[in-house]
Amino acid sequence: MLNFIRKPFGYEPIVTKEDLKKSNKKKVEKASDWKGVLSRIWKLVDEQRFLLIIVLLLVVVSSALALLGPYLIGVIIDEYLTKSNFAGLAKIIGILVIVYVFLSVSMYLQSYWMIGISQQTIYRMRTGLFNKLQKLPVSFFDRRQHGELMSRMTNDIENVSQTLNSSFIQVFSSILTLVGTTAVMLLLSPLLTVITLTIVPFMYFAMRWITRRTSKLFKEQQQAVGELNGMIEETISGQRIVKAFSQESRMLEEFSVKSDRLKRTGFWALTYSGFIPKVMNLLNNASFTLVAAAGGILAYYNYVTIGEIVIFTEYARQFTRPLNDLANQFNTVLSAIAGAERVFTIMDEPEEVDAAIDNKDYKLIGDVTFENVTFRYNLEEESPIIQHVSFHVDAGKTAALVGATGAGKTTIMQLLARFYEVNDGRILIDGIPMDQLPRHTLRSQTAFVLQDPFLFEMTVKENIRYGKLNATDEEVINAAKEANAHDFIRKLPNGYDTILTADGGEISQGQKQLLSIARALVADPALLLLDEATSSIDTVTELKIQEALERLMEGRTSFVIAHRLNTVRKADLVFVMEGGKLVESGDQEELLKQKGLYYNMLTNAKI
């Protein structure tokens, strides 16, 4: 048994520098910015502030009623109990019942409204964070683990929610009682009040000692939760691979390392913060003894009357209760601040820069120029993934990108969709530098079929309609037919209304691609980007949709990465990429005449 008690001492405080460096280079153990966080939460409370004031008024009312009750009971005991004045007793009991009705009602109303306020605030925080995520550049998401971001959205915000729900009222009513009692104490005896207050500096130092540790620990704890979340998300999403390679036990081991970290930080956070009420109790008792002892001496020399001391000690005890409550609330507030801070960190991330010029209604013609474009995903990388690429595609033409894997074809596509900003050189659309074109203008007129098809957890119909939100059912079905998806959709349990489950294996990869093509078909864009749009589709089906794709490309500037020679051959222009450089470009004939890489590819492809 001794071992069980000794065990907790075996913990070591967590090393965090490294972790912090990993997640945030600038911040090395920076304490929480209280004021900033609180004022931002206050901003989120927004138009509910008026209601909040009503809640505060109700707290005042219920505090007053809560005091009135005992006072009236005192009156009953003193005046009525022995005097057999039942008529008077009935009257005063009647009054008391009314007081209690009001007390209960006002208590309920204040929590009723407070819950509304806090949940509305949380709702704003959550949707605000989500909206923010929509505005962040793609590169932000490349760096972060999904699960970790998800944790901020749930665990961290949940922390704030808990605190807002209950702590706000409690903190206010504690302060109210504290101020009230101090006032009464001052009235009774300023000297004894000063003696009572001598514990305040001790409290301050004790609290500082504790919160210095906890505010850091709470942050670490939230971070540990985030990392654990990241790991869980990744493992469960990749469960097929975990199973195929029978790595379950190793995953369990890795999980236990992260889980253990959470356990350790959690242990210290809980322990230190759990000290608060204990310390408070001790100081309170010390203060009481001090008052009693000092009061005794003072009474001895007749500085104060005995009655005063008796009443005073009663109040001194009253004084400590709200202090205790405050100290306890302090804890929850601390952990909420740690959570809120993590949310606000994301809120402060730089957003995608957008063109200032407002030419929303600009209709894209589709003339595309790359001027000496250089790009790397990570600035620390030595060799850029795209190096000095220049080309021009006239509006309405189709350009095929060819080259070995890793040559930079997909990256060109991603730059065209402006997922990333070029490091050097520029991209011009219709002669306008891309960064002067609002994203909205560009993307609303671009359709992108990505290499990895993704479907949302909604009906097939809605998934296709994603390309054009106001598409009619007919348009959707036509697009599905053109993409050769109609037949398999009809065979689904609920046809077009079948809800697709993201993790579910009922739809094959090829079928997902067909649906993504249908999605692009309804979009009716000026610029079309097809990145291996048909890679998982069998060649017979592919032939069938080829025609639809060609019709789609007709008159639209299109960039295509495809393995079908047919598609490449029908392109107006071919760009051959190698190692991030554009090595050959031109129309079919030119390139074949050059007898270079493209020529070799074509001849190699022969049997």
Next chain:
Amino acid sequence: MKTVLSYLSPYKWLVITALIFMLIELSVELIQPLIIATIIDDGILARDQQTIIFWGSIMLALSFIAFLAGIINTFIASHAVQSYGYDIRQALFKKIQSFTMTTFLKFPTSSLITRLTTDVTITQNVVFMGLRIMLRAPLLVVGSIIMSFVVHPYLALYLVIGAPFLVVFLYWMSRRGLKLFGKVQRSVDRVTRKIQENLQAVRLIKAYLRGSFESTRFEKVADSLKVDNVTAFRIMELILPVLLFVMNVSLMAVLWFGAKEIQIGNAQMGEVVAIVNYATRMTGAFSMFAFIIIFFSRAKASSERMEEVLLEKEGIEEIDTDSPYSPTGIGEIEFNDVSFHYPTTDVPVLKDVSFIVTPGSKLAIMGATGSGKSTLLNLIPRFFDVTKGEVLINGVDVKEWPLKELRQVIGLVPQQSILFTGSIEENLGWGDSNATEELLREAAKQAQIHNSIEQFPDQYDTRVGQKGVNLSGGQKQRLSIARALVRKPEILLLDDSTSALDVSTENALWGALEDEKATMLVVTQKIRTAKGADQILLLEEGRVSAYGTHDELMESSSLYREIAESQQEGDNYVELHS
């Protein structure tokens, strides 16, 4: 709740110790009023400084004892709680790892994440509270009731007159709370799911400019979470006002009948005052009671969610059973009249499929999109169980194989390359943590990815970004192939995993794989790849449409000819590169 609580039992000594220290603290707290009374009555009122100092010191000493007890209690309680949390997370994660793929269809990822984090935390909070303060309120209430019965049974009766009503009320409330908080947690699941979806589809959403559309969709789930939370808490917050009201009215009854009793001479003034005092103290404890019930029903909802995972009986597979029985063989695969439909639908995906692949040979599987090719591969490592017929490896039904052994002989390269956070080297050695550097490099060379890796700035130490974003499709495919090769599998399952490779790379890859003695099942779209296989299995809507060599199928199967034609343009193969 029982199952979840059983995870506390290894710490029962800690729990007991924590409770003992809590009782020490509590008893000091109960003695204190007596000491204070003594200090006031015998010290201050009697102007006796000695008494004040004497009892004051005792009070200080006792406070210090309480303080120490409190600190120790905190220490032990948080240790117990965190260890409990760790254990239950571990148990949950282990259980999840043993889920079959079918069970995963039942529990969405987002829901599992919530259960492993938020739900665990909610129960931890309750246990911690329980070890520190929870007992205090009931003890205070029970103590006060007993004391008032001792003082004056008749009047005390009025004090507890509301009790039956309160018991029913609290029971009903905790039932409601269980339901309401369960609903809240399910809403949390949905919020998590929506975020996960958005993170996965970030490019798609940006490309189609659906940021605000997604925000609107998110607002819906966030709103329903808000509504669920508001409803739950608004109802639960009723507890305290109702409790207080009932208690206060009972107090009025005590006063009224107390006055009558005093009049008839059945009660003393002091007795009534005492009962009033106990009643006030009880009322104070009740606010804690309300809190406890809210927290408790929340925790109960969460533990039920965890138990759903922990007690899941069907759809569990053994992990890590080192069975002495290890079927020997060299990679023979046989499908015997296999039919299959996914558990979620009745639509058959495979119908009466039979074939044999002899050890070391290569079978190409072809067929239209959605004809069941990937599903067929999934049956071999037993991700799903056949609905009819049997799948035999080395002559033994896969259902008889110990799972770990079975999967040990299989190298699977899925259609969608799944990579993990970490370096390239870690990803390569992912399936075999004991693999030597040499082995990793050899596999990388075989998979034709070595040269590409060498060109990365950090080579084998290059970090793979979130889900492999910094790699091209072809690079990811080759990495997954290398990862499978590291394990030297007897059976290699390639699910269209060369689709993004250019012709020359792919040729080199097939050449390198020739050296492997593995039996290969290759799903492919390309006739050229199929031609290199010993046999070709052509699927059509889940049935075997044709089986044989390229030449045989060119003769016998019109569907195969159609596929071949679709890839023929004049003299050229249609496919060029990635």
